[in-house]
Amino acid sequence: MNSKVTNRIALSLIVLCAVIMVSTLAALLGYILVKGLTNISWHFLTSESSAFMAGGGIKDQLWNSFYVLIITMILTIPIGTSGGIYLAEYARPGKLTSFIRSCVEVLASLPSIVVGMFGMLIFVNYFGFKFSVLSGALALTVFNLPVIVRVTEDGFRALPLHQKEGGLALGLTHWHTIKTILLPEAFPSILTGIILSAGRVFGESAALLFTAGMSTPNLDFTNWNPASPNSPLNLFRSAETLSVHIWAVNTSGIIPDIQAVANGSSAVLVICVLMFNLLARAVGKMINQKLSGR
Amino acid sequence: MVVQMENKITSFVNSEDVDRPVLINVEDTNIYYGDNHAVKHVNMPIHERSITALIGPSGCGKSTFIRTINRMNDLIPSARCEGKIDYHGINILSPKVDVVKLRTEIGMVFQQPNPFPKSISENIQLPLKFAGIHNKKTLRDVTEKCLKQVGLWEEVKDRLDRSATGLSGGQQQRLCIARALALKPDVILLDEPTSALDPVSSAKIEELLLQLKKDYTIVIVTHNMQQAARIADYTAFFYQGELVEFGTTKTLFTMPEKKSTSDYICGRFG
Ligand SMILES: Nc1ncnc2c1ncn2[C@@H]1O[C@H](COP(=O)(O)OP(=O)(O)O)[C@@H](O)[C@H]1O
Ligand SMILES: [Mg+2]
Numbered sequence A: 001m002n003s004k005v006t007n008r009i010a011l012s013l014i015v016l017c018a019v020i021m022v023s024t025l026a027a028l029l030g031y032i033l034v035k036g037l038t039n040i041s042w043h044f045l046t047s048e049s050s051a052f053m054a055g056g057g058i059k060d061q062l063w064n065s066f067y068v069l070i071i072t073m074i075l076t077i078p079i080g081t082s083g084g085i086y087l088a089e090y091a092r093p094g095k096l097t098s099f100i101r102s103c104v105e106v107l108a109s110l111p112s113i114v115v116g117m118f119g120m121l122i123f124v125n126y127f128g129f130k131f132s133v134l135s136g137a138l139a140l141t142v143f144n145l146p147v148i149v150r151v152t153e154d155g156f157r158a159l160p161l162h163q164k165e166g167g168l169a170l171g172l173t174h175w176h177t178i179k180t181i182l183l184p185e186a187f188p189s190i191l192t193g194i195i196l197s198a199g200r201v202f203g204e205s206a207a208l209l210f211t212a213g214m215s216t217p218n219l220d221f222t223n224w225n226p227a228s229p230n231s232p233l234n235l236f237r238s239a240e241t242l243s244v245h246i247w248a249v250n251t252s253g254i255i256p257d258i259q260a261v262a263n264g265s266s267a268v269l270v271i272c273v274l275m276f277n278l279l280a281r282a283v284g285k286m287i288n289q290k291l292s293g294r
Numbered sequence B: 001m002v003v004q005m006e007n008k009i010t011s012f013v014n015s016e017d018v019d020r021p022v023l024i025n026v027e028d029t030n031i032y033y034g035d036n037h038a039v040k041h042v043n044m045p046i047h048e049r050s051i052t053a054l055i056g057p058s059g060c061g062k063s064t065f066i067r068t069i070n071r072m073n074d075l076i077p078s079a080r081c082e083g084k085i086d087y088h089g090i091n092i093l094s095p096k097v098d099v100v101k102l103r104t105e106i107g108m109v110f111q112q113p114n115p116f117p118k119s120i121s122e123n124i125q126l127p128l129k130f131a132g133i134h135n136k137k138t139l140r141d142v143t144e145k146c147l148k149q150v151g152l153w154e155e156v157k158d159r160l161d162r163s164a165t166g167l168s169g170g171q172q173q174r175l176c177i178a179r180a181l182a183l184k185p186d187v188i189l190l191d192e193p194t195s196a197l198d199p200v201s202s203a204k205i206e207e208l209l210l211q212l213k214k215d216y217t218i219v220i221v222t223h224n225m226q227q228a229a230r231i232a233d234y235t236a237f238f239y240q241g242e243l244v245e246f247g248t249t250k251t252l253f254t255m256p257e258k259k260s261t262s263d264y265i266c267g268r269f270g
Helices: A003-037 A042-046 A059-090 A095-109 A112-126 A133-157 A161-169 A174-203 A242-252 A258-291 B002-012 B062-069 B099-105 B120-130 B136-149 B153-159 B169-181 B199-212 B225-231 B249-254 B259-265
Strands: B022-033 B036-047 B051-055 B079-087 B106-109 B187-191 B217-221 B234-239 B242-248
Touching: A003 A258, A042 A059, A059 A095, A059 A133, A059 A174, A059 A242, A059 A258, A095 A133, A112 A133, A133 A174, A161 A174, A161 B106, A174 A258, A174 B120, A242 A258, B022 B062, B036 B062, B036 B079, B036 B217, B036 B234, B051 B062, B051 B225, B062 B079, B062 B106, B062 B187, B062 B217, B099 B106, B106 B169, B120 B136, B120 B169, B136 B153, B136 B169, B136 B199, B153 B169, B169 B187, B169 B199, B199 B217, B199 B225, B225 B249, B234 B249, B234 B259, B242 B249, B242 B259, B249 B259
Parallel strands: B036 B242, B051 B217, B051 B234, B106 B187, B187 B217
Antiparallel strands: B022 B036, B022 B079, B234 B242
16 A cells, blocks of 8 residues: 555545534534524523423523532632642652642542532531532532643643743742743633633533532522522522533423423523633633734 | 964954953852763853853753853752852852842843743833832833843833734843843843844844943853854853863963864864
8 A cells, every 4th residue: 555545544534533523513512502492582591490380491590500600610710720830830740749640630530420429428418518509519629620720730831941931030939930920821721721611510410419409499689698598699508500400300300391491401501611612712812812912 | 274264263352351350150060960960070260240151062061051050950850069159158059049039140041032921111120020119110210221221222112011022033132131130130141142043133132242241240151152252251161061171262262272172163073
């Protein structure tokens, strides 16, 4: 076989794989959106779900998804980025460092249902947080922390050494060099990673089933006192998120319009995750352009 | 041919031959990367307010040596050094030295221009702000003074708040020198500062260094012998990790003691 033929075959295989990948994605998205979009209406997005009757919406679930996401990010970003900076900049190569790194990897590869069961044991039962926003966010923290650590560490490692040398050679301390030179430079890639991980957290269901729970009290969107039981901001109330709702409606729902609600919710979920991805790309591109001058 | 070449170089040689006091004295310094003995038993003085050039073929340890003078090699985990580099009575190599403070007195400019991806003025003000200077007027004045010192002021005064990465390579390198001057160091180390630049930009930097040596002690690594001959007062020739010969540039280029020095200068290897 001459090299031209080999080249042809290799190229066709690569193209074939690409085509399979793109068409799978397109088919999946198309299916979900076509079936779901017709069920999405302003009413669907802004009314409460119903337990028995048709015509329920997903207002509370949508809110819960975003609220749990925000609390998770508040918990993970400071700890995760600090950990990543520590691993990239301060940790001396050695036993302890490789142990920490293995822990991060194991944590990142845990199946999310396991994280959910662990969350139930620790946060729900042991700490007595019950099925709540906080328990859910803590479980998702276990799940998201390693991702943020990884993203931050990689962002710092990708920076050219000469920037760090430039800072240190001017008599800046290591920390000041990190703060004023390295972190701003690594920021776009870290932010992109964080937004992508937000998409993952937003769509997560298994880790939330037994931590945030499968129900929501009747939320009163005029009551913003975090201490009152039906406030949207209450951290200690149960909070069924959108993806958990899809699962719950499909497996144990007794409403007559199960299909419509499930399809509509799936479409909303997919659109949100898509938006996180597009946002990540747009933000990354924008900051890159701004940094490269002119 | 060789003779001609020699004449050409010596005709450039810097004729000032004043003996300045010694500011830094390197005594029996060894530097290792793991088992690799990269710099071997170096002894040499660095004279105040003059230019000392380090020359030698690539891989002979010039960068390793110059980076040890302000402890930049601390960044490389496998690097280790022995010996003594005396500076105002303290040993730079001692673990007790405050390296952050040391680097404000002994600044460094690298081969690849490395401005921070920030505005031109921020590049110069970053070390000032870190040193606790926050007065807007002082910051502006120092920025102007440093940029004037490196002859960049006229070229950039209308775009101080634009990104430094938009400047040409030569301008970026002069900005890096200006940035190193902001905290008024005693010594400026330059590791092949012109090797990534075009000849016109290189000539500007050489001119600039000749100006700066009135106030600063300058050590420059160069693989360009003509450059050493043009600007340096003292020259050190390194070969395979050893300091083969040190002397005034004039002596080293016209009457080298060692055969390998004259071979290198005449371009017989390198
Ligand atoms: N970061 C490093 N790690 C290990 N060895 C190094 C490193 N930098 C340089 N060396 C070794 O040290 C020796 C001297 O290199 P260097 O100082 O860069 O030479 P020069 O600047 O004269 O070209 C070479 O043998 C090189 O392989
Ligand atoms: Mg070098």
